Amino acid sequence: MASSFDVVIVGGGGIGASAAYFISLDGASVCLIDKGPVAREASWASAGMIGPSMPRGYNPWYLETSTLSKTLYDRLHDELTEVTGRRFVYGGKGMFYTAHTEGEADAARGEAKYQAANGVAAEFLPGDECRRREPALREDVIGALYKAEGRYLEAGDYTATVATAARAKGAEVREGVQVIGLVWEGDVVTGVRTAEGPISAGLVINAAGAWAGGIDPRLTHPVRPLHGQIMSVEAPPEGLRHNVSRIGAHGYVTPRPDGRVIVGATEDDWGYAKKLTPDGLELLSHISENLLPQLSNAAILNIWSGLRPVTPDGLPAIGPDPRTSGGFVWAAGHSTTGMLAAPATAVVLSDLAAGREPRIPLKQVLIDRFLN
Secondary structure (H helix, E strand, O other): OOOEEEEEEEOOOHHHHHHHHHHHHOOOOEEEEEOOOOOOOHHHHOOOEEOOOOOOOOOOHHHHHHHHHHHHHHHHHHHHHHHHOOOOOEEOOOEEEEEOOHHHHHHHHHHHHHHHHOOOOEEEEEHHHHHHHOOOOOOOOOEEEEEOOOEEEOHHHHHHHHHHHHHHOOOEEEEOOOEEEEEEEOOEEEEEEEOOEEEEEEEEEEOOHHHHHHOOOOOOOOOEEEEEEEEEEEOOOOOOOOEEEEOOOOOEEEEOOOOEEEEEOOOEOOOOOOOOOHHHHHHHHHHHHHHOHHHHHOOEEEEEEEEEEEOOOOOOEEEEOOOOOOOEEEEEOOHHHHHHHHHHHHHHHHHHHHOOOOOOOOHHHOHHHHOO
């Protein structure tokens, strides 16, 4: 195996695997390294809801990445099939944020205007129209914020597929390899140290998710794990076409073409332990009943958990680190938006690797904001 590459990417989740693919398309030599199997951490556990959105306080980064990612997923759905022979699960008819009271309806109307004013395909729909489009919705839905470009994808399936595509384009993918530090020449990063020996690189991208801040003591990052429990149940008899949440409430349901409905998710702040708990199941059951009561008696098909990489302000760190003079880029801390932002983050990383101006400005998400 080679011991020197143009780019080494630490972390084989949705961000890292997507970056490996896009950087390989530029002709660079890439090594993608993961401490375990690719696509088995946050991306494997994700519900995979994507689509343009402009939540207050997280923009412009969130709006630009969610919008670009939707465009890229549309393209990659066919492109990766041509490259790999496998098609990742991707679909849906939009996203409903349902309103069940007049107060919620007013909030949904206001949010629809705000989203539409910022370029998101969003509108308020009355209850009858909502149930016509999605018969599974509750009878007491009096309206909803509807985002037409909301979609779902099978996040682990996408991540494994794009990693396979990166390999097909020349990237080397090393699974089960622990990165234990960075290689330095003065204050320039020149590679990574692994349990199997050093690997040289012109650029190291840290996309190690919840573990990103512990790779090297000279480059800390305030990312931490936020545990989430999630489950799948049998779809209602009328099926489900849309992602569904309730305006102002926690939780969501999202369909799959094989007849499953994904229900999520808890937010458990207990470190790196992954576990399933009675309290978690109770919360997931409450979410499903609150959104689609007919799911209350649906068969539970699976329950699982994962670790989201969260930061103090909810935004990732993307880009270079001022504690180095080069050779290193962050791509960690996407929290619950990792899959929503994965391909857009990846093409920004490909820009940085090629020395191009990033197609999305990085000022809002530089690591600098955490260093003082």
